[in-house]
Amino acid sequence: GQNIDQPTEMTATEGAIVQINCTYQTSGFNGLFWYQQHAGEAPTFLSYNVLDGLEEKGRFSSFLSRSKGYSYLLLKELQMKDSASYLCAVSDSNYQLIWGAGTKLIIKP
């Protein structure tokens, strides 16, 4: 079967760095997405990786290793507004998105 694993919850301190991991087993691979979802709001797109390596976008970076079935989202200089759930999703061989259950990130002052 297809499976996406990510930690259920993480806690970090304002101003610090946090890394949210995602491992996947899917039938085929056509890219990996990260989304941010604040409580009661719509998920919003953060990043897309289809080739191995690191993609940097301001305070957020996303890394992909296709051979290991592994990705991480790195958040730097954490702010209170970064408290949210972070969803990992893989596009499979049929371009259907397979979603993880999300990682709830709690930022403490």
Added chain:
Amino acid sequence: ETGVTQTPRHLVMGMTNKKSLKCEQHLGHNAMYWYKQSAKKPLELMFVYSLEERVENNSVPSRFSPECPNSSHLFLHLHTLQPEDSALYLCASSQNWGRGGHEQFFGPGTRLTVL
């Protein structure tokens, strides 16, 4: 504001009621999606429409009935629901279906409670 709107934002209904959820996208996209989001579970894809044709129906009970009258509007008709259907129902759209790299844009969702 993602360019995808959903109404109503909250809905409480009895098991014998009939109601409809509405989604509208203002992005000129060709694909639209219905997802179910339950607490601490992955998003579940329910239906996909591409150019107003249904292309995916992931074993969803017949008490959920989608309708896509045009590429900008998507409905989810609900009837004789069960309490376990209580969840957040999210609508999304993307430029195309069946191609890589196209991010999906989500609406704010309808929080559904079935009594």
